[in-house]
Every structure is written in C-alpha cells, then in structure tokens.
Amino acid sequence: MGASDLPIGVFDSGIGGLTVVKQLKKILPKENIVYLGDTARVPYGTRSKKVIEEFALEDLRFLLKRKVKCVVVACNTVSALALKKVKDNSSMVVFGMINPANAKALKTSKNKKIGLVGTRATVGSNAYKNIYMKRHASLLVPLVEEGITKGPELDIFIKKYFKDFKGKVDTLILGCTHYPIIKKSIEKYLGQNITLVDPAEEIAKEVKKYLKDNNLLNIQKMKGKTEYHLTDLNPRFLKTANNFLGNTNTAISFKQVAI
Amino acid sequence: MGASDLPIGVFDSGIGGLTVVKQLKKILPKENIVYLGDTARVPYGTRSKKVIEEFALEDLRFLLKRKVKCVVVACNTVSALALKKVKDNSSMVVFGMINPANAKALKTSKNKKIGLVGTRATVGSNAYKNIYMKRHASLLVPLVEEGITKGPELDIFIKKYFKDFKGKVDTLILGCTHYPIIKKSIEKYLGQNITLVDPAEEIAKEVKKYLKDNNLLNIQKMKGKTEYHLTDLNPRFLKTANNFLGNTNTAISFKQVAI
Numbered sequence A, B: 001m002g003a004s005d006l007p008i009g010v011f012d013s014g015i016g017g018l019t020v021v022k023q024l025k026k027i028l029p030k031e032n033i034v035y036l037g038d039t040a041r042v043p044y045g046t047r048s049k050k051v052i053e054e055f056a057l058e059d060l061r062f063l064l065k066r067k068v069k070c071v072v073v074a075c076n077t078v079s080a081l082a083l084k085k086v087k088d089n090s091s092m093v094v095f096g097m098i099n100p101a102n103a104k105a106l107k108t109s110k111n112k113k114i115g116l117v118g119t120r121a122t123v124g125s126n127a128y129k130n131i132y133m134k135r136h137a138s139l140l141v142p143l144v145e146e147g148i149t150k151g152p153e154l155d156i157f158i159k160k161y162f163k164d165f166k167g168k169v170d171t172l173i174l175g176c177t178h179y180p181i182i183k184k185s186i187e188k189y190l191g192q193n194i195t196l197v198d199p200a201e202e203i204a205k206e207v208k209k210y211l212k213d214n215n216l217l218n219i220q221k222m223k224g225k226t227e228y229h230l231t232d233l234n235p236r237f238l239k240t241a242n243n244f245l246g247n248t249n250t251a252i253s254f255k256q257v258a259i
Helices: A018-027 A049-065 A076-088 A098-108 A120-124 A140-145 A152-165 A179-190 A199-213 A235-245 B018-027 B049-065 B076-088 B098-108 B120-124 B140-145 B152-165 B179-190 B199-213 B235-245
Strands: A008-012 A033-037 A070-073 A114-118 A133-136 A171-175 A195-197 A226-230 A254-256 B008-012 B033-037 B070-073 B114-118 B133-136 B171-175 B195-197 B226-230 B254-256
Touching: A008 A018, A008 A049, A018 A033, A018 A199, A018 A235, A033 A049, A049 A070, A049 A076, A070 A076, A070 A199, A076 A098, A076 A114, A076 A120, A098 A171, A098 A195, A098 A199, A114 A120, A114 A152, A120 A133, A133 A152, A140 A152, A140 A179, A140 A235, A152 A179, A152 B152, A171 A179, A171 A199, A179 A195, A235 A254, B008 B018, B008 B049, B018 B033, B018 B199, B018 B235, B033 B049, B049 B070, B049 B076, B070 B076, B070 B199, B076 B098, B076 B114, B076 B120, B098 B171, B098 B195, B098 B199, B114 B120, B114 B152, B120 B133, B133 B152, B140 B152, B140 B179, B140 B235, B152 B179, B171 B179, B171 B199, B179 B195, B235 B254
Parallel strands: A008 A033, A008 A070, A033 A226, A114 A133, A114 A171, A171 A195, A226 A254, B008 B033, B008 B070, B033 B226, B114 B133, B114 B171, B171 B195, B226 B254
Antiparallel strands: none
C-alpha cells in the first residue's frame, strides 16, 4: 500500500469538524478519512491556550498512531491557538483552517474590510490577519448543538452577534465549524452586501491541491470510506452529527475511543 | 490536628458549584473548604454517564489526596449520574445534591406535583424521585456562563423551558447549580403559585447536620478559608466565578491544577 492509499486524518474538538469532512468528501470523493471528535471535552472555544494545546496534541497522537497521509485540523479554535504546537509535534503535513480562509477573504473583499466571527478563543487569538472588525459569537455553538438552527431563538442571537458588521465590512469569515449550519439565517439577516467565507470549503480545496501536487491522490475506483471516532458517544452528538454531515438518509457508525 | 479541623472537600464540573460554596460559607462560616472545578472539561451535563463517572472519579481523587473530612458533590449532573461510583470509591462520607432537594420538595409541595429542571443528563437520569414533570434547560448553562443573567435574551429561554410547568406543579426543583443565579427572573416568570427549591441550600443544611451530629464542626475562632482549584484558568471563568459566589468586592485567588 502506497502513501496515496492512506486515509486523510481529521480532528476536531467535537462534531463541528464534520462540516469539513462534508467538504472533503464533496471534492475528494475517493479519499478515505479517519475522523476524531473529542466530544468528551468539547467545547474548546471557551478554554485557555494552554488547555487547547494539550487537548490538541492528544487528538493529534490518536491520528498519527493510525497512519494517515496528512492531518487536517478541522477546528478554528485549535487552528488559531495550537496550530504551531500541532505542526511541531507532527511528522505529517498539517492543515489549519485559518490561512486558506484568510486568503479567500482577501481575494473576495473589494474594500479590504474583512470581518471575523468565531469562538471567544479564536477571536482573541489574532491568528486571522487583516481583520477590520471581529467579535465572538459564543452562544451560537451551544444553540446549533441543541438543534436550534432557525426561528426566533436563533434570530435574537444572530442579531446580537452580527448587527455591528452591517455597513462596515463587505466580507465576513465564519470562523467556527458550527456556523455553516446556520449560514442561510446569517445571509438572510446580513443581506447581499456582505459575502460569507466558509473556511471548511477553503481548507478542502487546499488539501486537494496538496494531494494532487504531491501525487498523493487516492485513485481507487470505489468511493472513499470514513471512520468516525468520538471520545464520548452521547446519543445527542450522534443525532446532531448527521445534520453536520448533511446526510439525512445515511446511518453513520461512530466508535468510542479513549485518547 | 483533629478531623474537625480538616476542610470540607467540594467538587463540581466547573464554577457552578460555587453557588454551593456560597451556601456552605453562609451557614458554616468557620469551616475551611477545598474546592475543585473541572473547568478544562466543563460542561458535564451534555455527556454520557460513562464519561461523567470517569471525570467525577478523577475529581474525587484530587480531593481525597488533600485530606478532607467529607466530600460534597456540588454538581447536580454528577450527583444524578455518578454518585454511587463516587461513594464506592471514597473512604469519606459523600454528599450529593439530589436527596436533600428531593426531601425539601416533598415537604414543600401541597399537591405532591413536583417539577424538575436540570441538564439533559440530570433530567434523563431518573435520580430525582416523585417528579411529576421534568424537562432539561440545556441552554441556561451557557447563557449564565456568558453573563446573560437578565434581559430579553434570557427571557426567551426562560419562557421556552419553564412555560409547561405553569399551572401544573406547585414546587419546582432548580436541578442545576447555574439556575440560582437567575432565580429572580425565573420567579418573576412563574409567579407566586410555584415555590422554587434550590438544592444548594438543602445540601449545605445536610452537611451542617452531619458535622454537628458527628462532632466534626470546626470550632476555630477565625472565619474559615477556602482554597479554589480549577483545571483551567481561563480569565472568563474567573470573572463569572465572583458572580456565582455572590462576592462583588473580594478578590478570589484560583490555582490551576492538573487532575
């Protein structure tokens, strides 16, 4: 088995990273994927850099033990606070969410006034560059995880977190993997003068380019398979997971693991 | 140093247990307290029994190493899901939140129609007995931790979670340590026909009775001291902590610990 046959390793603090898996599967359908979601300790976005680094290294070690051809950090918080730590401890190429999204935003923006929303940790980190205006939107994560993806209970918080961007930026980075789930509600509130950038789409393109340029694309005839590992198998997460993957008819099998 | 001089050990998934510390300090001002809040892995209320038990045992071990005269599980979720596990692994007397609150509710209720709100884990556990009606109020924890303790953003969720209890129960157990912080808003919404039971007040009374009956009350002349330990020292937690303790003028010193 050559390196190109190995799976792509993907990890996240929880199930938010499944929105990245969704984009990877879309443009790299033949790739096998090993996913780790640290659902026993989610969320990371409210924690300190020290703890985020510690947890991220444990997640990384889990993937490295499984032999992968590259590592995708499918979490904006880890990408913003611990990417250097993860890269320094990995023999593999590691992809983070920040740079591809940052590049796309710069290309998209006409007035170079780019906004950023994310967790408290991400927004506090200064990892995203050339940001004109930023704010955390902490409660959107628990809201989405509770299945509140539309309606007045969501709208009150969309208004709270997004109103200041109106008329100020022309491009807004959705710097948390949970936000694509409510992208339509955000777009509806912001109107047509602000273009949203989804880092999940951008990181998937970057991974594809890397695999192609380095002759690492899986050329098997079948569709790729994904192994899902979670550190806690709470039934709630399983229910929400399908929503994140955009599958409504597929039964996905998650395996509980210790890290 | 006799057993009565030892501190009371208190642990919680995070800083919610500080509302229990507040009650203990109120009626047992001479007692020393050692507090552990597992802020690196909070919340527990969205996780599975298996993971809650595992984390609770790690919290317990931290306190047992420090020599305490009894252990207070200042977390409804751990009390509901893992109290037996904690008791089985402790050489000390262990107090949980459920029984004293349950007893108080039964004494308070005239029609024996008692309601319960708590985390998803607590409400799903059947640990509270003689409950006529129950529901989880999952989003109240992140709301309170984000400092949203009044106003329309809180009210929309109070209505969501509490409206079904109106006209159905005469007594309602606030089965999560975060709820006392927003007790006034809940009372205002529910009106005078429902009496609220705060488990923090009840467990403090039970601890006092136990210490008295067993000649374990600290009889020092000074006020007791509290050592605060957190597994993550995120500045956000520190800010909210004062709110939970009800101190506005005291600078509290937290120490970060590994468990």
